[in-house]
Amino acid sequence: MSALITLTGVEKYYGDYHALRDINLTIDEGEFFSLLGPSGCGKTTLLRTIAGFEGVSGGTVMISGKDMADVPPNLRPTNMVFQSYAIFPHLSVAENVAFGLRKRQMSKADKAEAVKEALAMVGLDGYGARAAHALSGGQRQRVALARALILKPKVLLLDEPLSALDKKMREHMQVELIRLQRAVGITFILVTHDQEEALVMSDRIAVMFEGEIGQLADPETLYRRPNSRRVAEFIGKMNFINGTASATDDGAKLLVPGLGKCTVPAEQCPQGVRTGDVAIGIRPETLAILFEGDTAPRHAADAVVDEVVYYGDMTYYDVRVDDVAAPLTIAMKNLIGRPVLEVGDKARIAWDDRALVVF
Amino acid sequence: MKLRIYALAYLLFLYAPIILLPLFAFNDATIIAFPLAGFTTEWFSELTQNKALHEAVKNSLFIALMTAIFSTLLGICAARAGAMANFPGKRGIIGFVMLPLVLPEIIVAVSLLVILRQVLGVNLSNWTIIAAHVLICTPFCIAILNGAFQNLDPSMEEAALDLGESRWSAFRLVTLPLVMPGIISSMLIAFTISLDEFIIAFFLTGTNPTMPVYIWGLLRFPASLPVVMALGTLLVALSIILLTLAEILRRRGIKRAGGTDKGGFL
Numbered sequence: 001m002s003a004l005i006t007l008t009g010v011e012k013y014y015g016d017y018h019a020l021r022d023i024n025l026t027i028d029e030g031e032f033f034s035l036l037g038p039s040g041c042g043k044t045t046l047l048r049t050i051a052g053f054e055g056v057s058g059g060t061v062m063i064s065g066k067d068m069a070d071v072p073p074n075l076r077p078t079n080m081v082f083q084s085y086a087i088f089p090h091l092s093v094a095e096n097v098a099f100g101l102r103k104r105q106m107s108k109a110d111k112a113e114a115v116k117e118a119l120a121m122v123g124l125d126g127y128g129a130r131a132a133h134a135l136s137g138g139q140r141q142r143v144a145l146a147r148a149l150i151l152k153p154k155v156l157l158l159d160e161p162l163s164a165l166d167k168k169m170r171e172h173m174q175v176e177l178i179r180l181q182r183a184v185g186i187t188f189i190l191v192t193h194d195q196e197e198a199l200v201m202s203d204r205i206a207v208m209f210e211g212e213i214g215q216l217a218d219p220e221t222l223y224r225r226p227n228s229r230r231v232a233e234f235i236g237k238m239n240f241i242n243g244t245a246s247a248t249d250d251g252a253k254l255l256v257p258g259l260g261k262c263t264v265p266a267e268q269c270p271q272g273v274r275t276g277d278v279a280i281g282i283r284p285e286t287l288a289i290l291f292e293g294d295t296a297p298r299h300a301a302d303a304v305v306d307e308v309v310y311y312g313d314m315t316y317y318d319v320r321v322d323d324v325a326a327p328l329t330i331a332m333k334n335l336i337g338r339p340v341l342e343v344g345d346k347a348r349i350a351w352d353d354r355a356l357v358v359f
Numbered sequence: 360m361k362l363r364i365y366a367l368a369y370l371l372f373l374y375a376p377i378i379l380l381p382l383f384a385f386n387d388a389t390i391i392a393f394p395l396a397g398f399t400t401e402w403f404s405e406l407t408q409n410k411a412l413h414e415a416v417k418n419s420l421f422i423a424l425m426t427a428i429f430s431t432l433l434g435i436c437a438a439r440a441g442a443m444a445n446f447p448g449k450r451g452i453i454g455f456v457m458l459p460l461v462l463p464e465i466i467v468a469v470s471l472l473v474i475l476r477q478v479l480g481v482n483l484s485n486w487t488i489i490a491a492h493v494l495i496c497t498p499f500c501i502a503i504l505n506g507a508f509q510n511l512d513p514s515m516e517e518a519a520l521d522l523g524e525s526r527w528s529a530f531r532l533v534t535l536p537l538v539m540p541g542i543i544s545s546m547l548i549a550f551t552i553s554l555d556e557f558i559i560a561f562f563l564t565g566t567n568p569t570m571p572v573y574i575w576g577l578l579r580f581p582a583s584l585p586v587v588m589a590l591g592t593l594l595v596a597l598s599i600i601l602l603t604l605a606e607i608l609r610r611r612g613i614k615r616a617g618g619t620d621k622g623g624f625l
Contacts, residue, residue: 053517074523086518090536099532100522147522 004029004064004154004187005050011058012045012211019045021211023059027155027189032181034190034198037208038234043191046208047157050189052076064154079148080157083164085140087132087147093119094128096143100151118146121180138169149184158190162197174200195235199223207231227270229279229359238281238357239328245269245278245358252358256280258323259301262353269358279359284331286355289317290348291338297350303328305345315340319347377595384588391584402589412590415573419554422485422569426492426553427546433493434500434545439534441501442508443516453501460498467495468562475563483565491559496549503548503609507541540608547605551598 005027012020019042027033035043048054050061052073061068063077079100088096097115106114119125122142127135135143141161148156161177162170178201181188192198198205199219207214207222215227226232229240241259245252251265252273266273290300306327307318315334318327330349334340341347383391387399406412440446441453459467471491475481511534519529535542557571564572574590577583 051521053520073517073520074525074529078521080518080521082514082518084512084514086512086514088515088518088533088537099519103523151522 002029003027004031005189006062007046007050007059008062009059010046010049010056010061012042012049012054013057019211020049020056023213025206025213025216027187029154029187030185032178032188032190032201032203034192034202034205035208036192036195036198036205036234037214039193040210041208042211043193043208044159047080047159047189047191050155051078051080051157077154078157079151079153079155080159081141081144081148081161083160085144085164087135087140087143089133091132092128093124093130093132093135093143096132097128097146097150099147114150115146118150121149121183122146123176137164138173141165141173145180149180149186152184153186155187155189158188160191160193162192163194170197177201199235207234209234223283225267225270225357226281229281232281232357232359237284237329239284239287239326240359241280241282241324241328243278243280244276245273246275247273252278254278254280254353254356254358256356258321259351260299262299262356264353264356264358268354268356271359281357281359282328282351282355284316284329286352287328287330288350289319289330289332289341290350294350298353299351301349301351303347303349305341305343305347308341308343310340317341317347319349321349380588380595381592383585384592386585389582389585391588402585405586406589406593409586412570412573415568415570418485418567419570422488422492422560423550423553425485425489426496427550429489430493430496430500430549431504431542431545433497434504435538435542437497437501438504438508441505442511443513456501457498459495460502462495464495464556464558467491468559471559472562483563485565485567487563487565488560488569491563492549492553492556495556495559496552499548499552500545503545503605504538504541506609507538511537540611544605544609547601547608551601551605555594555598 003026005025007023007025010020010023010025011018023046035046037043045054049056050063052068052071056069068076088099091099094112094115097118098111101111101114104111115128116125119128122145124139124142124146127139127143132140132143141164144161158177162173165173174197177188177190190198190201199222202219204216204218205222206216209230215222215231217225217227222231222235226235226238232238241256243254243256245254248263251263252269252275253261253263255261288294288297290297301321303319303321305317306320309316313334315332317330317332319330320327328349332338382395384402385398385400386395387401388396437453437456441449446452468491471487471494475483475487481487515533515537516529519533520526524532555571557575560569561572561575568576570590574587577587
């Protein structure tokens with residue numbers, strides 16, 4: 001795959017406010033790329049910089065090898081789906097979708113055909129004559145998608161496109177968007193604050209904090225090997241235990257109070273192998289409570305159940321382990337025949353050194 | 360029950376003078392007094408024969424139309440800047456632009472007369488009145504157009520831009536149609552204000568009086584009072600029609616842009 005968008009040292013100031021700090025990024029052709037971060041982290045600003053609605057204070061934005069500095073948004077090979085969808089309320093659905101074709105040299109029949117195709121692609125066949133202001137949220141979004149995709153842009157920019165939809169609709173549209181992206185093969189850049197959405201949909205994710213990229217990786221790496229505590233805390237849930245490490249040739253020996261000793265390879269130490277106090281991260285689903293008949297774990301420890309939260313498919317336990325300051329959260333699948341423990345019950349918990357991340 | 364009496368008294372206080380207008384306009388007597396003498400349309404037919412009055416009405420209509428156009432154009436610029444752009448001191452500037460709304464008209468009239476005659480040496484004409492009316496109408500236009508522009512999603516124009524239109528065509532194709540009801544409503548309000556404005560017109564009128572100035576001149580002749588009543592009746596009717604139209608359009612505009620009504624003048 002070849003690079004389609006290259007950002008080099010992009011900076012953005014609003015007065016004294018430093019909105020983007022030295023952003024270096026390459027996005028490939030046909031990639032589904034996400035900008036993920038809490039509100040105010042600069043992800044939307046970065047998207048608008050690519051679209052051309054914001055100029056840069058420093059650095060360059062290149063699309064297809066061409067510097068975009070003097071190219072206004074209407075001449076860039078990008079199209080955007082706005083957070084509010086920005087469907088023109090005074091036009092019909094078909095007129096909205098055909099809006100971008102005004103400047104193209106096409107016959108009326110060709111345009112009508114293209115509109116029909118675009119509406120079919122987003123599952124809105126036969127909606128062309130409807131008034132735009134009478135549509136539901138999900139339908140508006142589909143119109144916005146059709147309106148942008150009909151122009152066959154090199155890049156489709158999506159600014160929090162699912163945040164206005166309810167949970168069911170959102171999950172449905174996530175799958176739709178992936179399907180659509182695969183069908184058209186266009187590069188999608190998605191801005192979202194929803195980590196689950198980013199994990200589900202993206203080929204690669206850039207996690208942003210305070211105008212900087214904290215980590216850039218594929219979803220699995222991001223989840224299993226976050227490179228810092230703030231990424232680990234933002235993506236999913238993670239327990240942190242204070243422990244001590246001593247560096248070895250190819251990793252670290254860890255002493256985890258309350259749980260025991262183990263060795264981990266260097267790849268589980270994203271901030272480098274070192275000797276001294278460390279924070280040890282472990283995801284709730286990599287811990288387990290042992291029930292009768294379970295195979296012998298690599299490591300185990302005694303605990304007391306402190307809190308039980310029942311989700312139907314899963315149960316989340318908070319358990320206390322001697323010598324560990326905060327309770328550890330454990331996510332357990334509610335398998336057939338497996339009891340749900342109660343607060344105060346004693347439990348034997350299992351942990352695996354391969355799941356530890358050392359910060 | 361008590362509340363109903365208060366409400367009635369309140370409405371009577373507001374509208375009694377206006378109700379008297381048509382009453383005496385159709386009254387068959389030159390003296391404005393009760394009891395009423397009988398029904399006549401004589402005063403209205405007298406209206407149709409008065410050449411000087413026709414000239415004055417023509418002047419006023421021309422002035423009102425020009426005022427409506429210019430003050431609305433200025434209003435569009437200010438409201439768009441206020442709603443969409445961000446610049447330092449925006450609040451202060453917008454407040455300053457709205458100030459003529461509360462300036463006493465007599466002060467505006469006197470100072471304009473001094474500036475136009477003594478400083479600039481301009482001859483008084485319909486255009487001097489238009490300039491002054493634009494000054495007092497623009498804040499009203501801004502207030503109405505602000506509503507229209509602030510109900511507009513700023514992404515709308517960006518979306519048009521994103522879809523390949525230039526800044527101007529994005530404004531023309533998307534913003535303008537969406538604020539058009541506001542524009543028409545603003546023009547109607549400015550037209551109405553200008554049409555019956557007296558103080559400024561009285562000071563700045565050249566050789567051709569406007570309609571309110573002409574009416575004021577008529578008052579010196581008691582015999583023509585009923586004609587004034589007839590003319591007043593027509594004016595009140597026209598004002599009510601125009602303002603109602605303006606409000607209907609304003610509400611429709613907000614609905615069209617998908618916003619909620621945040622209250623206008625009426």
